[in-house]
Amino acid sequence: MKVKENISIAKNIYRLTLETVDNQQNKAYRPVPGQFLHVRISDSNQPLLRRPVSIHDYNPEKQETSLIYRLAGQGTSILAVKQAGDYLDVLGPLGNGFADPKQQAEDKIVLIGGGVGIPPLYYLAKRLVASGSRVTVLLGYQSSSEAFLIEEFTKLTETRIASVDGSIGLKGNVLQLINSGDSWDCFYAVGPKPMLKAIRDLWIDYPIEGYFSLEERMACGVGACYGCTVKLTKPDGGTASKKVCSDGPVFAFREVEL
Amino acid sequence: MSNRLEVKLGDLALKNPIMPASGCFGFGREYSKFYNLAKLGAVVVKATTLEERLGNNTPRIAETPSGMLNAIGLQNPGVEVVLNQELPWLEQFKTPIIVNVAGTMTEDYLEVTRRISASKTVRMIELNISCPNVKCGGITFGTDPKIAAELTKAVKEVSQVPVYVKLSPNVTDIVAMAQAVEAAGADGLSMINTLIGMRFDLKTRKPILANKIGGLSGPAIKPVALRMIYEVYKNVSIPIIGMGGISSAEDVAEFFLAGASAVAVGTANFVDPYIMPKIIDDLEPVLDQMGVNKISELTGEGWK
Numbered sequence: 001m002k003v004k005e006n007i008s009i010a011k012n013i014y015r016l017t018l019e020t021v022d023n024q025q026n027k028a029y030r031p032v033p034g035q036f037l038h039v040r041i042s043d044s045n046q047p048l049l050r051r052p053v054s055i056h057d058y059n060p061e062k063q064e065t066s067l068i069y070r071l072a073g074q075g076t077s078i079l080a081v082k083q084a085g086d087y088l089d090v091l092g093p094l095g096n097g098f099a100d101p102k103q104q105a106e107d108k109i110v111l112i113g114g115g116v117g118i119p120p121l122y123y124l125a126k127r128l129v130a131s132g133s134r135v136t137v138l139l140g141y142q143s144s145s146e147a148f149l150i151e152e153f154t155k156l157t158e159t160r161i162a163s164v165d166g167s168i169g170l171k172g173n174v175l176q177l178i179n180s181g182d183s184w185d186c187f188y189a190v191g192p193k194p195m196l197k198a199i200r201d202l203w204i205d206y207p208i209e210g211y212f213s214l215e216e217r218m219a220c221g222v223g224a225c226y227g228c229t230v231k232l233t234k235p236d237g238g239t240a241s242k243k244v245c246s247d248g249p250v251f252a253f254r255e256v257e258l
Numbered sequence: 259m260s261n262r263l264e265v266k267l268g269d270l271a272l273k274n275p276i277m278p279a280s281g282c283f284g285f286g287r288e289y290s291k292f293y294n295l296a297k298l299g300a301v302v303v304k305a306t307t308l309e310e311r312l313g314n315n316t317p318r319i320a321e322t323p324s325g326m327l328n329a330i331g332l333q334n335p336g337v338e339v340v341l342n343q344e345l346p347w348l349e350q351f352k353t354p355i356i357v358n359v360a361g362t363m364t365e366d367y368l369e370v371t372r373r374i375s376a377s378k379t380v381r382m383i384e385l386n387i388s389c390p391n392v393k394c395g396g397i398t399f400g401t402d403p404k405i406a407a408e409l410t411k412a413v414k415e416v417s418q419v420p421v422y423v424k425l426s427p428n429v430t431d432i433v434a435m436a437q438a439v440e441a442a443g444a445d446g447l448s449m450i451n452t453l454i455g456m457r458f459d460l461k462t463r464k465p466i467l468a469n470k471i472g473g474l475s476g477p478a479i480k481p482v483a484l485r486m487i488y489e490v491y492k493n494v495s496i497p498i499i500g501m502g503g504i505s506s507a508e509d510v511a512e513f514f515l516a517g518a519s520a521v522a523v524g525t526a527n528f529v530d531p532y533i534m535p536k537i538i539d540d541l542e543p544v545l546d547q548m549g550v551n552k553i554s555e556l557t558g559e560g561w562k
Binding site for chain 2: 049
């Protein structure tokens with residue numbers, strides 16, 4: 001896929017926009033929110049494995065897909081120097097997206113994102129707002145220098161911000177953005193495991209539908225290597241081992257063993 | 259013109275020497291979305307155990323220079339599901355099916371072998387005595403020549419199809435291992451499995467893998483695999499399926515020169531899902547460059 005743009009949008013945070021057209025692999029390229037692209041960083045063996053990056057936004061008119069990633073190591077450092085016009089070997093869209101909530105159009109939905117978990121929620125928020133849901137977005141960052149997408153979310157729907165150091169929004173974590181008067185029918189959450197655990201503990205006994213999108217170290221990205229599994233509690237109380245890449249990355253929050 | 263890529267493993271003829279390495283291809287379903295599996299010389303499915311195994315905790319994967327570590331822990335649905343759901347589906351591609359059989363105790367291996375080898379669709383068993391990622395069984399069978407030979411003999415007695423023993427490189431004397439299982443009746447060898455390795459996370463100061471240790475695969479291990487196949491080839495008379503970091507048709511030719519009669523592609527599938535059909539297409543041009551008619555002529559050529 002051809003790189004259209006690859007720019008820094010916050011400290012160590014980059015947005016990569018790719019030209020995504022129908023091709024041999026994707027006879028009809030139509031990603032849904034929550035899916036990811038599996039990006040080969042280099043033509044050499046270094047680094048060897050692809051990097052899974054969730055889809056931040058998709059624009060069918062412009063045939064553009066954008067990804068947001070954090071500069072975190074060797075692979076993303078190589079990715080960060082790619083320029084418009086460069087080509088990247090990209091697989092996808094892979095994985096299953098966020099399930100449509102068992103919703104009425106007027107349902108109230110909350111999206112909760114932490115750090116680099118935030119990007120896929122944007123494409124989801126766009127879809128949900130367009131379908132008539134009432135969407136609240138809760139975003140948590142480390143600090144203002146690492147904050148991104150706030151303007152985009154704010155334009156779209158009600159958005160609340162928290163940061164660990166208090167340099168932007170409320171000082172604290174994303175769950176402190178929940179007010180006593182809030183009531184939602186469904187939530188979608190993406191972020192670090194401690195955040196997901198806190199959400200589960202908060203709502204496990206609460207009548208709310210909810211989904212986590214999980215991150216795990218992946219190799220193949222298509223379900224063949226069994227590298228990125230998560231344990232799920234089955235309805236009969238037993239345990240199942242599911243693949244984050246091909247069975248997920250989105251799972252109903254009550255069944256995931258974090 | 260006859261098929262230049264045809265190879266033989268004993269009585270089993272393969273239309274080309276390319277097959278996936280066990281554990282890198284699931285049960286075939288995932289990659290069937292990318293190409294027609296009928297193109298492959300054979301399909302080797304994921305290690306199958308008597309009961310379902312959920313595998314190790316995550317992280318199960320760590321990247322390394324030109325390679326990766328894995329510690330999956332033989333996750334598989336168990337022999338019943340493999341026989342009733344996976345193999346009947348794979349049959350449609352009419353390409354030989356090889357099942358990798360794993361276990362923790364001798365009786366497990368025997369029971370899985372009895373049931374798998376009775377299935378009409380399975381042409382060969384790959385005996386997994388070399389998985390580094392399960393606590394008992396697996397590699398403990400693969401590092402002692404006497405124990406490996408005993409297991410091989412017992413499995414051979416109950417198997418209705420040829421048995422290839424997958425050797426671990428984590429031994430001092432690979433030739434002794436190969437000779438021991440050959441003497442015990444192995445129909446062939448499959449080598450090499452992964453090399454045991456580790457990586458650490460500087461933030462947590464702990465091993466990256468939840469299992470702490472894992473198996474190293476990918477281009478990084480290719481020279482080790484070539485050396486071991488080269489040594490073993492000269493000292494046994496049974497065929498060798500070679501594997502370890504293969505990612506191109508040139509790599510395949512190298513493995514043949516070292517002594518392989520067929521090869522398996524593992525980690526490269528994760529990098530490029532189309533790699534095996536690509537390698538198959540690239541093989542004849544490589545044979546042309548080397549001035550060779552049939553690929554089978556290259557087996558062990560490196561010794562001459």
